[in-house]
Amino acid sequence: MTSHKDLQVYKESLLLVKDIYLLVALFPKDELFGLTSQMKRCAISIPSNIAEGAGRKGSAEFARFLYISMGSLSELETQLDIAIMLNFCDKNGEMTQRIFYIKNMLSKLILSINKTKPTV
Template identity: 35%
Template sequence: MAAKHNFRKLTIWKEGIELVKETYKSTKIFPKSEIYGLSNQMQRCSISVPSNIAEGTSKGSTKHFLQYLENALGSAFEWETHLIIAFEIGYVSESTFNHLENKIQSIQKMITRFMENIVNH
């Protein structure tokens, strides 16, 4: 069965990939003591966003696709929480925080709208 969506063409997937790249760039400057802590958690969450979107496109039913989109959304909110913590403990600057917060909130909104469009069609 062919996928209903080509994940590579989905803006939410592309934005997720950008989030991964920015996460790795941002966490590179975290203290070495965080390599298996917060930086690793942020990296894993960021990877989870586009990965769940891509995996969801392979599912045969709308219900299952929506579950994967929900997982991607959950990872986006988890990532935002990690970002807030990183800012609060001084690992990211205010300008980086503001930029990344806007980016993740935009992704969250896009995923939510995409899910709503799928449900309403």
């Protein structure tokens, strides 16, 4: 890997950020500092932590930041469920699929990093 920008999971997570921004723009204005803000923060956290982890020294640190990305992704998934429950948006199969796809890619990347980690 030359850069985090070469990772497909990074590219997909950037597209998720865009999708979330477009989605929350339709939320009620009184949610601007509530769910809207939270969902944006979580979405941005996913590619940001992938990038930060890739820029750190060693595979253990990279894996740790990928786990943080995974946590942000799970948090975002929950917030999307809440937005659907509150009728701020309709159930979006494409968004749900993208989240699942990114989770799967993160899991596989973490597994591959942990397999290559030297044992002491």
